[in-house]
Every structure is written in C-alpha cells, then in structure tokens.
Amino acid sequence: MEQLHACDDRPGPAALEPCIIVIFGASGDLTSRKLIPALFSMYVQGNMPGPFAIVGCGRTPLTGAAFKELLFARLGERLRDSRAWHAFADNLDYFPIAYDRQSFQVLARHLEQIDREKQTRGNRIFDLAVPPDLYPVIAELLGGAGLAAQYQTFPGWSRIIVEKPFGRDLETAVALNATLHEHFAEEQIYRIDHYLAKETVQNTLIFRFANSIFEPLWNRHHIEYVGIVAAEEIGVESRSGYYDNSGVLRDMFQNHMMQLLVLTAMEPPARFETDAIQDEKAKVIRSLRDFSIEQGSRICLGQYGQGEIGGRSVPAYRSEAGVDPRSPTPTFALMELYVDNWRWQDVPFYLISGKRLPRKETRIIIQFREVPHRLFREVLGQNINANRLLIETYPEEAIRLTFQTKNPGASICLRTMTMDFFYHQHYKGAALDAYARVLLDCIAGDHMLFWRQDGIELSWAFLTPVLQECEECPSPERLLHFYPAGSWGPEPARKTMALLFGD
Ligand SMILES: NC(=O)c1ccc[n+]([C@@H]2O[C@H](COP(=O)([O-])OP(=O)(O)OC[C@H]3O[C@@H](n4cnc5c(N)ncnc54)[C@H](OP(=O)(O)O)[C@@H]3O)[C@@H](O)[C@H]2O)c1
Known part of the structure; x- marks a missing residue:
C-alpha cells in the first residue's frame, strides 16, 4: 500500500x-x-x-x-x-x-x-x-x-x-578548473553529469538512507559483490571524432560509472546538504584501491567488430565513418575495483560499460551472500540462490528484490521470486527528464546534482594512471579484445557478464 x-x-x-x-x-x-x-x-x-x-x-x-x-x-x-x-x-x-x-x-x-x-x-x-x-x-x-x-x-x-568531458586526464582537468577559477568561484560553476539527475539514481540515496532495513546489510558481511552496468545498443553514431580520441573509459567511467559507484558505496552523510554529500562521495574515491594492471588488477577492454543487432547487420567500430581503421580505442570495458575501508574491504565492484551490446540496460546489482547454513541443499539437493537487489535505470526505472519461497504444492521445493517496484507506479505528477532537472537546479542555485572540483580531480587522479597503462602498453593487443556487435562483450568478460545478468 x-x-x-x-x-x-x-x-x-x-x-x-x-x-x-x-x-x-x-x-x-x-x-x-x-x-x-x-x-x-x-x-x-x-x-x-x-x-x-x-x-x-x-x-x-x-x-x-x-x-x-x-x-x-x-x-x-x-x-x-x-x-x-x-x-x-x-x-x-x-x-x-x-x-x-x-x-x-x-x-x-x-x-x-x-x-x-x-x-x-x-x-x-x-x-x-x-x-x-x-x-x-x-x-x-x-x-x-x-x-x-x-x-x-x-x-x-x-x-x-x-x-562533459571535463578534461581528458588529471592534468587537463586541473588546468580547466584553474582557468574557470580565475573568473568564476566554485559556487558559480555547475559541472553536469546528467546521469546523477536520473530519478532512480537519485533514489539510490533515499533508498539507502531513508529505510532502516537495508543499511545494516549494506556491507562486506552481507554483500558478495556489486555490479554497475551501463550497456548500450548503439554504436559510436555521429560522435566518432570525439569518441575515437576518448574511448569508453573517458566517456563513461570517469564520470557516470564513478558516480554510480560512489552513490552505492558512500557512507551516510550527517546532513542532506550539498557539501556533506560531496564530502562523503570524495571519501569513496579516495578509498579506491590503487589500480595497476602490472600488479594484477583486473580490466578487460574490448572493441566491437561487425555483427548483428535486432536482425540488422552493423559495421565494426573500425569501419564506422570518422574512425581510424586501425583504431585501438576501446568501446567496452570491465574493471574490478575495490573500496578499501571497513564497510567494503574485499568486496569486488564490477564496473561494465560497452557499446553495441544486445540491448540498452543500466543497472546496479547488489548481490547478497548465500545463507550461512545450507539447510535445504542437503534435504532437497537444491542450491539456494542468494538474494539480489537490482536498481534499474533502464529499460525500466525499477527496484527489484529476489528472494526464495516455497513452491505451492505438496512437495517442498524452492523457487526464486522477485518483488518489483516501478518507480513511476501510482505517481500521477509530471516527471522531469534528467537534463531538465539539472537545468532547473542550476536556475535555483542548487549544487547537489553537480560534480564538485575535488570529485572531478579525484576521479581523474584514479583513472589517469590506468589510462596511461592501457595507452602506453607495449602490446595493446594483449589488452584489447574484439567482440561481435550484438554479443555481451569480449570472451574474457563473459563469465562476469553472465554473473551479473543471470537474474
Ligand atoms: N551531444 C550530446 O548528446 C552531448 C552529451 C553530453 C555532453 N556533450 C558535450 O556538449 C558539448 C556540445 O556537444 P554537441 O554534440 O552539441 O557538439 P557539436 O554539435 O559538435 O558542436 C556544438 C556547436 O559548437 C560550435 N563549434 C564547433 N566547433 C567549434 C569550434 N572549433 N570553434 C567554435 N565553435 C565551434 C558549432 O556551432 P557554430 O559553428 O554555430 O559556432 C557547433 O554547432 C561537447 O563538449 C560535448 O562533449 C554532448
């Protein structure tokens, strides 16, 4: 009700x-x-x-x-x-x-x-x-x-x-901030990340901090892993000039994916105020474990080849108009990140984004741990699927919680059910799209949904060495895997993709 x-x-x-x-x-x-x-x-x-x-x-x-x-x-x-x-x-x-x-x-x-x-x-x-x-x-x-x-x-x-893009690495972001600050004070600057204004993304904070039942479970003791997925069906479209110089890490990870991670992992702020929230967000980025491919951190980069989507043949990335035919630019990335603090120690955060995947989907997956004592496995010979919470932004704005129930009938067998909440259900007011929301906030002088300078620079400080490692790698072919357009990404990422999409 x-x-x-x-x-x-x-x-x-x-x-x-x-x-x-x-x-x-x-x-x-x-x-x-x-x-x-x-x-x-x-x-x-x-x-x-x-x-x-x-x-x-x-x-x-x-x-x-x-x-x-x-x-x-x-x-x-x-x-x-x-x-x-x-x-x-x-x-x-x-x-x-x-x-x-x-x-x-x-x-x-x-x-x-x-x-x-x-x-x-x-x-x-x-x-x-x-x-x-x-x-x-x-x-x-x-x-x-x-x-x-x-x-x-x-x-x-x-x-x-x-x-966006707000710089293309740490140095350029710092230089841009410095130029802006020569003329504008920080409170006059509104750095847009319209992902942040999507209703379900904003609702993540409300969901976490206005309900008492989830927060006690929101940690390493109860959560096995977190998935953050932004899959796109479209290719590079008319943005090849920009995209071929940027790739998926700059286009999606530095901003949107980082924001989703931060909202999922941050501590509750003391007050629902812009600076208090931005401070907590900055802490998460500072707590990210150093990422080094050399030292064994996991990343999988991919680029789409020719393939089929929705029964229609689509060209390879390298055959798109305006793309270098030998381009090494990744259009897909999977990164396994860790937030080194008491709440999240050793819980993997899988961040995945790619173009020309089978369908557009944006979701945060919270995978809870299995029950500690497998009572029913021994009696029924059945595995018990652990609970999973999905926060979906696309195709539906929804929150879904899966749990185990008994199948009706004489015999005892388990079935996995999902409780769905659709964000706009029972709401009769007008909805604002994400861009309208950020423009309205700018007119109102509200910074809550915008990046603060330190957040941008911390995000680049984390990602710039990764980009350097990838781009200056002596054998980039070792890192870049091709995948047919319309598939769920390159082979080395498939196991994780199956894990995240097996709902
Ligand atoms: N398009 C999107 O969906 C989207 C989404 C997120 C962020 N962004 C960012 O928003 C900005 C604008 O995107 P857009 O797609 O609208 O770009 P765009 O169509 O390539 O360019 C916008 C306008 O900028 C002017 N312009 C282009 N090159 C110029 C140059 N060298 N010197 C001076 N003016 C120049 C042109 O207008 P005149 O020739 O009339 O001056 C052009 O119509 C970009 O920074 C982009 O990264 C775009």
Whole structure:
C-alpha cells in the first residue's frame, strides 16, 4: 500500500529568479537534442522562472527567426501541434558570435539590453554546449567582458554550466578548473553529469538512507559483490571524432560509472546538504584501491567488430565513418575495483560499460551472500540462490528484490521470486527528464546534482594512471579484445557478464 508524503520542495516558478540562459554552441546537437527540449518541458510544466530569456550563440550566422525555425524543424513531430512552443519561442533569441574579446563586449551590452526589456535583473547562466577545447576560451572571454563576476559589474548572479568531458586526464582537468577559477568561484560553476539527475539514481540515496532495513546489510558481511552496468545498443553514431580520441573509459567511467559507484558505496552523510554529500562521495574515491594492471588488477577492454543487432547487420567500430581503421580505442570495458575501508574491504565492484551490446540496460546489482547454513541443499539437493537487489535505470526505472519461497504444492521445493517496484507506479505528477532537472537546479542555485572540483580531480587522479597503462602498453593487443556487435562483450568478460545478468 502506498502512502503519500507531501514532499515536492522544488522551488516553484515564483521562487526562481528571473534570468537569461545563454547557450554557446546553439547550432549544435546538444542544444537541439537535450537543452532546448529540457527547457521547453520545464516551460510546459510551469518550471521556468518568470521572466526568462534564452539566447543561443554561435558562429553560424542566423537570425532569431531562423534559429527558432531550425529548432522547430529538429525537435520534430512532438512539437508540431504545440501552441506552447510558440509561446516558449517568444523567449528565444540568437546572437551570432566570434570567440574574441570584441564580440563578448557586444554580447555583454546585448544582455544588458535584454535585462532592461525583460526585467531579468542581471542574472545569467552560460551553458557551454561547444567542443571542450572552447571551455577555457569562453571562460576567459566571459571574465574579460565582466560577465563572470557575481554581484559586481551588474546586480545579479552569473553561473556557468560545463558539459562533459571535463578534461581528458588529471592534468587537463586541473588546468580547466584553474582557468574557470580565475573568473568564476566554485559556487558559480555547475559541472553536469546528467546521469546523477536520473530519478532512480537519485533514489539510490533515499533508498539507502531513508529505510532502516537495508543499511545494516549494506556491507562486506552481507554483500558478495556489486555490479554497475551501463550497456548500450548503439554504436559510436555521429560522435566518432570525439569518441575515437576518448574511448569508453573517458566517456563513461570517469564520470557516470564513478558516480554510480560512489552513490552505492558512500557512507551516510550527517546532513542532506550539498557539501556533506560531496564530502562523503570524495571519501569513496579516495578509498579506491590503487589500480595497476602490472600488479594484477583486473580490466578487460574490448572493441566491437561487425555483427548483428535486432536482425540488422552493423559495421565494426573500425569501419564506422570518422574512425581510424586501425583504431585501438576501446568501446567496452570491465574493471574490478575495490573500496578499501571497513564497510567494503574485499568486496569486488564490477564496473561494465560497452557499446553495441544486445540491448540498452543500466543497472546496479547488489548481490547478497548465500545463507550461512545450507539447510535445504542437503534435504532437497537444491542450491539456494542468494538474494539480489537490482536498481534499474533502464529499460525500466525499477527496484527489484529476489528472494526464495516455497513452491505451492505438496512437495517442498524452492523457487526464486522477485518483488518489483516501478518507480513511476501510482505517481500521477509530471516527471522531469534528467537534463531538465539539472537545468532547473542550476536556475535555483542548487549544487547537489553537480560534480564538485575535488570529485572531478579525484576521479581523474584514479583513472589517469590506468589510462596511461592501457595507452602506453607495449602490446595493446594483449589488452584489447574484439567482440561481435550484438554479443555481451569480449570472451574474457563473459563469465562476469553472465554473473551479473543471470537474474
Ligand atoms: N551531444 C550530446 O548528446 C552531448 C552529451 C553530453 C555532453 N556533450 C558535450 O556538449 C558539448 C556540445 O556537444 P554537441 O554534440 O552539441 O557538439 P557539436 O554539435 O559538435 O558542436 C556544438 C556547436 O559548437 C560550435 N563549434 C564547433 N566547433 C567549434 C569550434 N572549433 N570553434 C567554435 N565553435 C565551434 C558549432 O556551432 P557554430 O559553428 O554555430 O559556432 C557547433 O554547432 C561537447 O563538449 C560535448 O562533449 C554532448
């Protein structure tokens, strides 16, 4: 039975301060596929502040009208009949920009004019939806134009949203943070990891720390291993330029997989406050056992070959447009990690992510230990499956707990049953997608769902030596295993995959 609690303490539109959202790279994929749909859905649900303005910026010479048409065409069928779109689009504008000082001075004056016309009070959010090498350039230019200062050159606030990737190793992440900090204070910086805003991911904290029955079991005495899986059916799609230089470890592990691990392993914070939570997260990354392939740490890297998915033949990674035909870039990785503390000592955390696997699935698997005395094995000759808890983000947002029961009937035999909880069951309110959630939090000035500087740098500090070991390995073929697209990854990872998917 469900009991509802009045709980939505999200700031309503009245509590959100008016602001201008400036999107750099507004002609690109992220803007039309994620940012504008998210902002539009917030508008439709009444989650945008009043008043607001959105200014798309880019080198592409577009008028405001042409920008709206471009977005309208790209947003597709779902918007075609929507009157709301036209009302929303009244707040959209485009400002052609060159990435130089003069252009940013003109932008500053343009924003001041919008402030006067729309009463947006000098509050600005700058979203960097551009290739990552432009992040420091734009931060410098914003600083130079007086657009970064909080409450100084204008009355309102200034915030900057940085999309992933946040650096490509420890050195570049530290350098990027240093450039950002020359102009923006840490509390003005919002480093997005939209995985963190997925409902089931956020719910992991509530599930762990608002229920008394799981926490006593959440440790090495009761948990045999933890699996964190982000399987993708898609290949490299149109991102080959970026992906071939990055690979799965940078694309998925440094950010999303690390966040899932941290949420699963962290200690309860003393308060449900941003800094208290970020402190606990940082502690987990600091507790990760040093990872050295030389010293026997387990990693399996793979790259998809030609294969079949859903009855359709798909090309090998090396035959994808824009990929080097001899590319050593991994599209699959399995890492076995250990968190060296009292709670988790010697419990393996299997982190797995790959492209062109049979289906998209994102899940955290908590595998409990077997019962200590195998009472029924001797009587029934049956194995007793240990309990398993699944926290699924995709294809369903669900939590599932498996346990043993007796089969109905005269004879005694065991059967494994699953209790399912579907996240949206019985909930009639509107759901916010992950990008909308992070944008809303940025407008509200809430940092809870964003990476803090130390978290990013600790995560890179852990992963950079692993990347170096893999990339500078004298015989990379020893590490890179090929797998047919549509299979569950390379041969050396199959046993672990079977373990994690045998539910
Ligand atoms: N797409 C996604 O789903 C996604 C997801 C997570 C993170 N991200 C990150 O978000 C950022 C934007 O992604 P995206 O896919 O939208 O990128 P994109 O389509 O490749 O580029 C966005 C825009 O940036 C501008 N641009 C490109 N190269 C430039 C250059 N050398 N100098 C100045 N401007 C340049 C272009 O606009 P103009 O030519 O009009 O200036 C382009 O339309 C990237 O850092 C990406 O890693 C993207």
